[in-house]
Amino acid sequence: MSLKVSRLLDGDLTSHETLDALNSVTSDANERDRVTVYTLIGDALRGNSTPDDGYTKRIMERIKREG
Amino acid sequence: MQNHDPDAELVRLAQAGDSRAFEALVVKYQRRIARHVARYLRSAADVEDAVQEVFLRVYRGLGGFRGESIFYTWLYRIATNVALRHVARLSADVSLTDENSEERELAFEPGVTDGALPERTVMAEQIGATVQKALSKLRPQLAQALMLYETENKSYAEIAEMLEIPVGTVRTWIFRARESIAKRLEPVLRAQRSERW
Numbered sequence: 058m059s060l061k062v063s064r065l066l067d068g069d070l071t072s073h074e075t076l077d078a079l080n081s082v083t084s085d086a087n088e089r090d091r092v093t094v095y096t097l098i099g100d101a102l103r104g105n106s107t108p109d110d111g112y113t114k115r116i117m118e119r120i121k122r123e124g
Numbered sequence: 125m126q127n128h129d130p131d132a133e134l135v136r137l138a139q140a141g142d143s144r145a146f147e148a149l150v151v152k153y154q155r156r157i158a159r160h161v162a163r164y165l166r167s168a169a170d171v172e173d174a175v176q177e178v179f180l181r182v183y184r185g186l187g188g189f190r191g192e193s194i195f196y197t198w199l200y201r202i203a204t205n206v207a208l209r210h211v212a213r214l215s216a217d218v219s220l221t222d223e224n225s226e227e228r229e230l231a232f233e234p235g236v237t238d239g240a241l242p243e244r245t246v247m248a249e250q251i252g253a254t255v256q257k258a259l260s261k262l263r264p265q266l267a268q269a270l271m272l273y274e275t276e277n278k279s280y281a282e283i284a285e286m287l288e289i290p291v292g293t294v295r296t297w298i299f300r301a302r303e304s305i306a307k308r309l310e311p312v313l314r315a316q317r318s319e320r321w
Contacts, residue, residue: 064299124184
């Protein structure tokens with residue numbers, strides 16, 4: 058399944074496959090983890106390896122509060 | 125150079141109300157946006173506040189995004205505007221509250237700091253070094269495919285053409301490269317896993 062996560066991040070999935078991948082990411086902690094780690098790897102290769110440190114969580118919390 | 129928007133499907137789903145799709149976009153771009161905003165703002169708290177505001181504005185404005193540019197270009201433009209507004213507001217605050225405001229204002233130059241806390245900087249260095257080491261251990265073809273995608277902004281199709289391999293092989297090589305690096309990163313990241321998305 059992680060191949061689908063890799064392709065999800067690269068925009069290589071059809072509509073149906075994207076929904077399927079999002080379902081997996083939502084229900085499977087390992088797949089969810091892969092999204093974060095693959096993204097971090099890409100950023101690190103571009104010279105930005107700052108850890109997430111709850112950044113995403115706080116962004117989404119603010120959106121829930123104020124969005 | 126990629127000429128299609130790799131985020132088109134996630135954006136379409138987010139526009140239709142799928143919060144998971146929007147969250148995936150946040151995960152994908154929050155670090156890039158934080159780095160961009162940090163060119164303008166000096167404190168980590170200001171950077172984080174600005175990044176949150178960027179994604180809040182994107183969330184609110186998503187319905188009006190028509191795809192005239194790729195999503196990341198639109199996001200980047202919003203980030204620049206938010207950062208500049210923060211700079212203006214912070215400069216005004218300093219002028220109102222500080223007797224030495226002129227001196228402070230002169231010192232308020234964009235890009236003075238990356239806005240990172242010391243412990244984040246140390247962690248970032250560990251991650252960066254681990255990724256580079258893991259990259260050097262990969263089969264050269266895998267490393268090349270991943271680097272072409274991540275740092276040269278090449279599409280799968282362009283990489284396939286350059287390396288004279290099928291597109292299916294490109295997607296497999298990129299996945300295998302990521303997976304191999306991820307395994308080597310695991311011990312470094314374990315400590316902060318509970319905080320990740």
